[in-house]
Amino acid sequence: MRLVDTHCHLDLEAFDEDRAQVLARARASGVERILVVGFAPERWESALRLAQSEPDVAVAVGLHPTEAARYNDEVEAGIREAAMSPSVCAIGEIGLDYHWMTAPAEVQRRAFLRQIALAREMDLPFIVHQRDAAEDTLDALQEAGPPHRGVMHCFTGDLTYAERCLAMGMYLGIGGAVTFRKATDLHEVVRSVPLDRLVLETDAPYMTPSPHRGKRNEPSYLRFIVERVAELRDTSVEEVAEATTANAARLFNLDIDGRAA
Numbered sequence: 001m002r003l004v005d006t007h008c009h010l011d012l013e014a015f016d017e018d019r020a021q022v023l024a025r026a027r028a029s030g031v032e033r034i035l036v037v038g039f040a041p042e043r044w045e046s047a048l049r050l051a052q053s054e055p056d057v058a059v060a061v062g063l064h065p066t067e068a069a070r071y072n073d074e075v076e077a078g079i080r081e082a083a084m085s086p087s088v089c090a091i092g093e094i095g096l097d098y099h100w101m102t103a104p105a106e107v108q109r110r111a112f113l114r115q116i117a118l119a120r121e122m123d124l125p126f127i128v129h130q131r132d133a134a135e136d137t138l139d140a141l142q143e144a145g146p147p148h149r150g151v152m153h154c155f156t157g158d159l160t161y162a163e164r165c166l167a168m169g170m171y172l173g174i175g176g177a178v179t180f181r182k183a184t185d186l187h188e189v190v191r192s193v194p195l196d197r198l199v200l201e202t203d204a205p206y207m208t209p210s211p212h213r214g215k216r217n218e219p220s221y222l223r224f225i226v227e228r229v230a231e232l233r234d235t236s237v238e239e240v241a242e243a244t245t246a247n248a249a250r251l252f253n254l255d256i257d258g259r260a261a
């Protein structure tokens with residue numbers, strides 16, 4: 001089984017004690033690529049450093065919506081420069097976060113739209129983070145001009161919302177929430193949408209799937225997610241693994257086993 005963890009934060013201090021073991025467990029459970037998302041200038045460096053020593057690590061660089069107050073020309077130039085690195089395969093995570101609301105909605109929207117434009121300019125896909133901002137996120141994506149090449153990471157919406165995202169060309173990033181018993185809207189989405197538009201992610205160290213809720217998440221736990229997706233779709237784990245790996249390779253232009261997108 002070959003899997004791609006399309007979203008995690010393996011560069012954070014949460015993994016400083018045992019990062020080598022975490023990577024070894026990921027590889028042993030079939031995770032062939034790990035996309036480490038650097039969400040602020042300090043994190044672009046740590047993510048790129050990790051990719052230098054670990055060939056199966058790919059990187060995304062961007063400014064997270066909770067950091068949007070920092071967005072300016074200098075930060076944008078920093079993203080552009082970091083994104084020149086051959087290990088960078090996406091701009092992200094970018095979007096709107098009205099849960100923390102650390103910057104006014106308009107400031108977040110401007111940073112979001114400018115980074116979508118940057119992704120286009122650099123011919124890279126982008127990774128969207130939205131929290132409590134579902135409608136405004138779609139509105140910004142609409143303004144930016146679909147079709148898009150990107151992913152709604154940590155997707156938790158209902159089927160109607162999913163279909164609106166898909167119509168704009170977006171992929172859906174399915175993570176730990178799919179293992180939660182009460183996530184019935186998400187279960188319906190995973191059952192119903194075309195398999196060729198799903199990618200898998202852990203968002204480690206956050207969003208820990210069942211049965212490890214409450215503990216630190218890690219990329220090897222991707223297997224709980226692929227198992228639940230297969231169960232919901234009434235198909236084999238192998239089929240879901242194969243399809244989502246091909247999807248991730250296509251979306252992020254990853255070369256997996258010489259099988260380029």
Ligand SMILES: [Zn+2]
Nearest residue numbers: 093129153154
């Ligand atoms: Zn996020």
Ligand SMILES: [Zn+2]
Nearest residue numbers: 007037093203
């Ligand atoms: Zn994240």
